[in-house]
Amino acid sequence: MISSEDLKLKRAVQLLCSTGIRRPLASERMRTWLKQFSSGPEHTLALLILRHLIYRTSNQIESSLTQALRRMALHFALNDKDRSTMYWRDILEGRAQLNFYFGPPEHEYTRPGKSGELIIRLLKQIFSIKSEQIEYPSSNKTLSTNERFLMIDDGTFSGDQLSKIIEANSTLMKRPGQTGVVVSIAHERALQRFERDFPEIPVFYGEKMTEQDGLVAISEQWIVAGNWPYGNDLPCEVYNEIVKKAGFKTVQPLGYAGLGLMVAYEHGIPDDSLQLLWDKSDSWTPLFDR
Structure with a gap:
């Protein structure tokens, strides 16, 4: 009974x-x-x-990702005037003399799985990102002064996976002031790791989780x-x-890294x-x- x-x-x-x-x-x-x-x-x-x-539908992931992209666009805006007078989507779409490139992380030297495919689809369908703006972290692309590269994913929790990808692709990722990470959900442990190991790479997120969520x-x-x-x-x-x-x-x-999420x-x-x-x-x- x-x-x-x-x-x-x-x-x-x-x-x-x-x-x-x-x-x-x-x-x-x-x-x-x-x-x-x-x-x-x-x-x-x-x-x-x-x-x-904590269950997130695709629509909820989209909503959190929207908040993260908004923060990212306003952060990289070249001056306060653009931040105060331009809609963040205008900045994202290149109307503030900035060109953005996005790359879902590669997993074990392969293209992303379901999460990467979802993010790419959202970028193209919802945020008007063009195919030529999609670059993987391992690409040989060099960034000009008005270009920014963002590694983007559905979430980062321990920060281990993204940290390894950054270390493996340091030529592109370690460009102070020109790169960042965009995720729908970030755990405080990942944020602490990035602040410690990659203080020059900001993390933009829509939702934050803490140890209290374990x-x-x-x-x-x-x-x-x-x-x-x-x-x-x-x-x-x-x-x-x-x-x-x-x-x-x-x-x-308790899962990878013992977070117990x-x-x-x-x-x-x-x-x-x-x-x-x-x-x-x-x-x-x-x-x-x-």
């Missing part, structure tokens, strides 16, 4: 999906994922994770708020036991999120595909 509190959580999750807030996350997919948790603490934990999942911090809130009624069976301990039983080839309970996109999920959300094994089916 499902407890009354679990039933409330389940209804809240179903409502989030049925209202379109988590479109197109299917209830059937969630049911399959939930069946892998035993009743009691495991099932409550799964429902709490679903309830507090499972460790959120589970403490569940306990304080009375959402977790299991006494000494702490949420993180229960979670780690489920990961062990899942039999993953590589154990990363519960974030996913309509087009996929970063491996910085909880391993139970994206990894698979002979005995475990993930909620999201990578």
